[in-house]
Amino acid sequence: MGWFFYTDRHVKTYAHGKAEITRLCTFETDTRKTVLVKACKVGSTWYAAAKVTHVDGSPVEDATYATYEDGSITFAAIFLTRYDEGCWGYKDMEESAGPVESRAPLSLLALLSDLKDPDSYAHAWRQRCRDWAAIPDYDEGDxxxxxxxxxxxxxxxxxxxxxxxxxxxxxxxxxxxxxxxxxxxxxxxxxxxxxxxxxxxxxxxxxxxxxxxxxxxx
Structure with missing residues (x-):
């Protein structure tokens, strides 16, 4: 998927950006409902954990994610963002699509459903996030x-x-x-x-x- 820009320029601050990410991760169809669980911004990239349930309460069956006891799944969505002539835009992808950006905090990864395939793109993405988090944050004088x-x-x-x-x-x-x-x-x-x-x-x-x-x- 390519970039989508808002020409009304209403996204100007961190709060505006988070509100838009929340809106993008909150929707409902005839069969499924998706809500935002957590969103974190690292640099210009937003990382989101989105929970999916069936409207009728039945378990969500998915080839990538293991289903929780309550019948839901939670996956990671990655939103690249930038401004072009004052207009805010985003490019979104799901973790199993193999995103390059991989700096999601461990607190967000802990909210995600287990993966069925240890060789999946999503598994490799999560490991890169963990590898990034494991890089030491040294103190002055170290x-x-x-x-x-x-x-x-x-x-x-x-x-x-x-x-x-x-x-x-x-x-x-x-x-x-x-x-x-x-x-x-x-x-x-x-x-x-x-x-x-x-x-x-x-x-x-x-x-x-x-x-x-x-x-x-x-």
């Missing part, structure tokens, strides 16, 4: 080793860095100090996948904290 050396624009590489920040426009921006050169580099969250905490800034002030973080952040 010294880390990347899973593999990162090649910089000047052709050099770095692998051991310390979390720090720089200021621009009165705001703090996260960056990383390269151990070998002392230079600063911006790294995407994806670059931290598989990284290892070498030392924690939090543990430096107390031997008790040092022991705690060595057991929980290694």
């Amino acid at each position: 010294r880390i080793k990347l899973a593999a050396p990162v090649t910089l624009t000047d052709g050099s590489t770095c692998q051991i860095v310390t979390v720090t920040h720089y200021r621009r426009g009165g705001k703090k921006h996260r960056c990383y100090r390269i151990e070998e050169t002392g230079g600063l580099v911006r790294l995407s969250k994806a670059a931290l996948a598989g990284s290892e905490l070498l030392s924690s800034a939090k543990s430096g002030a107390s031997p008790v904290l040092a022991e705690f973080f060595s057991g929980t952040r290694s």
Whole structure:
């Protein structure tokens, strides 16, 4: 499915966007009813958990999703969004269609029905979401080793860095100090996948904290 844009420009804020996602996930046919259970926005993408029931109360039979005891199923819908000349637009897809965007929070994944096929697109999508959620969120001062050396624009590489920040426009921006050169580099969250905490800034002030973080952040 392609992009759909609203020319009335009524979607201007986060609240407007969420209201529209809610509307898109809430509808009823002669046989089925769908309601929004949860919606989360990550970047410009909305992730939604939508619950489907039969109007007559009979169980929903589906080739992809296992049916809950109450006869319902809950699936994930992904909405890419963007503005084009002030007009808000979206492109929607269901998780079994193989969406590329895969940063849905674990709290949303926990609401979804079990999958019947472990080799399905939906199963692979959910695993990518879990892999993304598993990437560490380090604290300032943490010294880390990347899973593999990162090649910089000047052709050099770095692998051991310390979390720090720089200021621009009165705001703090996260960056990383390269151990070998002392230079600063911006790294995407994806670059931290598989990284290892070498030392924690939090543990430096107390031997008790040092022991705690060595057991929980290694």
